Amino acid sequence: MSYWLMKSEPEVYSIEDLKRDGSTEWEGVRNYQARNFMVKDMKLGDVVLFYHSNANPSGIAGLGVVSRLAEPDKSSWNKKSSSYDEKSTPQSPRWFCVKVDFKSQFNKVISLDDLRAEPKLQGMEVLKKGQRLSIMPVRVDEFKIIEKIAMTK
DNA sequence: GCCAACGTTGGC
DNA sequence: GCCAACGTTGGC
Numbered sequence: 001m002s003y004w005l006m007k008s009e010p011e012v013y014s015i016e017d018l019k020r021d022g023s024t025e026w027e028g029v030r031n032y033q034a035r036n037f038m039v040k041d042m043k044l045g046d047v048v049l050f051y052h053s054n055a056n057p058s059g060i061a062g063l064g065v066v067s068r069l070a071e072p073d074k075s076s077w078n079k080k081s082s083s084y085d086e087k088s089t090p091q092s093p094r095w096f097c098v099k100v101d102f103k104s105q106f107n108k109v110i111s112l113d114d115l116r117a118e119p120k121l122q123g124m125e126v127l128k129k130g131q132r133l134s135i136m137p138v139r140v141d142e143f144k145i146i147e148k149i150a151m152t153k
Numbered sequence: 154g155c156c157a158a159c160g161t162t163g164g165c
Numbered sequence: 166g167c168c169a170a171c172g173t174t175g176g177c
Contacts, residue, residue, distance in 0.1 A: 132173080
């Protein structure tokens with residue numbers, strides 16, 4: 001089983017929204033590296049760290065679980081969607097998305113400052129300067145530490 | 154709102 | 166295939 005960090009702007013879709021909905025299709029990813037993680041590497045049952053970006057504070061807000069493997073992202077050929085891409089069609093889809101189930105919401109968001117304060121998390125991708133990927137792998141040991149922080153916060 | 158970092162596009 | 170121009174991301 002693998003662990004992932006997936007970013008979403010809470011103004012657009014937050015952990016509260018996922019809690020309400022129970023599950024969501026992770027539409028709108030328009031970056032090849034992030035797409036490839038979903039298509040090639042994500043497996044059923046993989047755990048998702050739900051990250052709030054452009055937020056106050058930005059950080060990890062809760063957990064989800066991958067509940068369906070990657071399928072074509074229908075928003076990519078929906079002209080009304082802000083994620084529309086004219087080069088993607090039902091016949092030849094360019095973008096894909098997995099489905100994510102709600103698992104838990106942390107009592108408090110684990111902010112970037114919280115993450116930076118933990119010596120063992122210094123290697124996390126999300127803490128690297130200029131890192132803009134919206135989906136990135138998280139190591140098991142990193143996940144365990146974050147889980148621990150979540151329980152004590 | 155600013156702007157650094159980075160990805161993408163397109164002319165050549 | 167290079168690289169300048171441009172667009173986007175996302176912390177602050």
